[in-house]
Amino acid sequence: MKLCFIASSGGHLDELMMLKPLMRKHDSYIITEKTTYSIVSGKEEAVYYVPQIDRRAMFFMFKFITLICLSAWLLIKEKPDVIISTGALASVPTCLLAKLFGKKVIFIESFARFYSPSMSGKLVYRFADLFIIQWASLQKYYQDAVHGGWIY
Amino acid sequence: MFQFNRLLKEVDRLIEKGVIKDKLVAQIGSSTYVPQNFQFKNFFNHNEFNEYINKSDIIITHAGTGSIITSLKAGKKVIAVARLKQYHEVIDDHQLEIVRKLSEMGMIIGLEDINQLENAMINLGSITFNPFVSKTNQIIDLIEEFINR
Numbered sequence: 001m002k003l004c005f006i007a008s009s010g011g012h013l014d015e016l017m018m019l020k021p022l023m024r025k026h027d028s029y030i031i032t033e034k035t036t037y038s039i040v041s042g043k044e045e046a047v048y049y050v051p052q053i054d055r056r057a058m059f060f061m062f063k064f065i066t067l068i069c070l071s072a073w074l075l076i077k078e079k080p081d082v083i084i085s086t087g088a089l090a091s092v093p094t095c096l097l098a099k100l101f102g103k104k105v106i107f108i109e110s111f112a113r114f115y116s117p118s119m120s121g122k123l124v125y126r127f128a129d130l131f132i133i134q135w136a137s138l139q140k141y142y143q144d145a146v147h148g149g150w151i152y
Numbered sequence: 153m154f155q156f157n158r159l160l161k162e163v164d165r166l167i168e169k170g171v172i173k174d175k176l177v178a179q180i181g182s183s184t185y186v187p188q189n190f191q192f193k194n195f196f197n198h199n200e201f202n203e204y205i206n207k208s209d210i211i212i213t214h215a216g217t218g219s220i221i222t223s224l225k226a227g228k229k230v231i232a233v234a235r236l237k238q239y240h241e242v243i244d245d246h247q248l249e250i251v252r253k254l255s256e257m258g259m260i261i262g263l264e265d266i267n268q269l270e271n272a273m274i275n276l277g278s279i280t281f282n283p284f285v286s287k288t289n290q291i292i293d294l295i296e297e298f299i300n301r
Contacts, residue, residue, distance in 0.1 A: 001299060014218030018288050022295060054153060056243065082299050106295060111217050112246050114253045130298050132291065135253075148294045149287040152221045 002027045004080035004098070005045075008088040009033040009052060015086040015111055018151045022084075029078055031071075033090050048074055053090055055119075068093045075101060082106060086151070088120045099127050106130040109138060111151055117141045156214050156241050157185035159233050162266050163212065164189050171273050177204055210276065212269070215247035220260060224284040230260040231272050258282035 003026045007016035013032050022028070023045055034049035050070050053063050071093040082104045085091040095105045107124040109117065114135045117125075125131050125142055132148040139145065160183055166172045167189040178192040179201065196204065202222075205211065211223040215232040223230045234251045235241035251262025259282050261272045 003299070011217045014221070019292060019295070021292055025296075026299075052153070054243065084295065104299070106298065108291070110246075111221075112250050115249050118246075130295070132294065134291075146294065148291040151288060151291050152217070152225075152284075152286060 001082065002029075002078065002080045004029060004031065004075075004078065004083045004094065005085075006031040006083060006091040006094050007086045008090040009035045011112060012086045012088055012091075012110065015108065015151045016084075019084065029080075031074060031091075031094065050090060055089055064093075068097075072097055075103075084108070085124065086110065087118055092120050092123055095124050096127070104129045106132070108132045108148070108151060109134060109142070109145070113138060153182055154235065154241050154243075155183040155185070156181065156235055157183050158239060158241070158266050159212070159214065159269075160185045160187050160192075162269050163187070166270060166273060169270075171270055174210070179204075214241075215250045215262065217250060220250070220254065221284070224259060225286070229276060229279075229281065231263065231269065231276070232260050233263045233266060233269065259284055 005016055005019065005023060005028060007013045009032060029046040031048045031050060033052040035052055050067055051063050053060060053067060067090060075094065075097055080103060083095055083098045084106045085095055086108045087110055095107065099105050105128045107121065107128045109121045109132065111134045114137055117138060131142055131145040133139065133142055133145045134148060134150050136147050139147065160180060163172065164187055167176065176190040178187060178190055179196050180192050180194055205223055205226050205228065208228060210229045212231045213219040213223065215234045220230055220232050232251055234247040237245050248264055251264060254260045255262035263269060263272060
């Protein structure tokens with residue numbers, strides 16, 4: 001069982017790294033955005049960096065297309081069985097492509113989302129095999145989601 | 153990516169005014185304002201970051217969950233200020249939700265308005281916070297059970 005852990009930078013990556021015990025237990029690798037600040041030492045698991053994307057910035061479409069290509073290439077290279085994502089948009093191409101390739105997708109909605117769903121959450125909810133919310137208040141937006149409690 | 157000059161300027165002002173008298177060190181990220189009254193660096197590495205958190209008593213932070221939770225787990229008093237979309241500090245106003253929720257739970261002082269920082273610093277000593285209790289194992293077990301089906 002090979003696991004792909006994927007998250008955008010910042011809080012998303014912090015949340016993903018809370019799953020370290022899972023990473024240790026299984027054959028795993030990590031995908032995250034390239035930034036100047038990173039908490040991932042890359043010593044135990046392989047870490048791949050994708051360009052940081054901001055849906056409101058200039059050249060977003062160009063970067064997003066690069067991201068889609070990179071995501072596809074990494075899926076072909078690593079052949080994971082399960083994708084585990086803590087959001088955000090940077091993880092969506094991997095989740096979608098993996099699903100199309102017949103893999104399982106687990107998405108954990110952000111700890112910061114108490115009152116309203118995230119955009120990447122709403123997108124991935126449509127096809128995720130396991131969708132986890134950290135706060136019960138989101139159940140009305142994600143009826144099939146499992147309330148997992150805090151990731152921290 | 154996003155600056156948070158508003159917070160830095162206010163901290164500078166509060167030090168000048170004498171409201172903040174303790175030693176202060178800051179990680180300012182992508183902010184462009186240059187602090188006048190305290191030590192700062194754009195980014196600390198992982199070890200520096202944890203060292204500064206551990207050595208501190210009070211953490212004043214943007215309302216990013218990573219910063220807040222790391223500080224709470226280290227047993228520190230936390231004042232979190234929400235970045236706001238209208239000032240181009242963040243992609244959307246999700247930090248407002250964070251400050252409201254965690255303040256409601258009594259775990260932090262959460263501020264939506266930078267002008268509240270002065271009073272927060274003055275009143276900090278008289279506030280008791282509710283402790284943060286980790287629930288990571290619950291989610292890990294949930295995922296483990298699912299992938300083993």
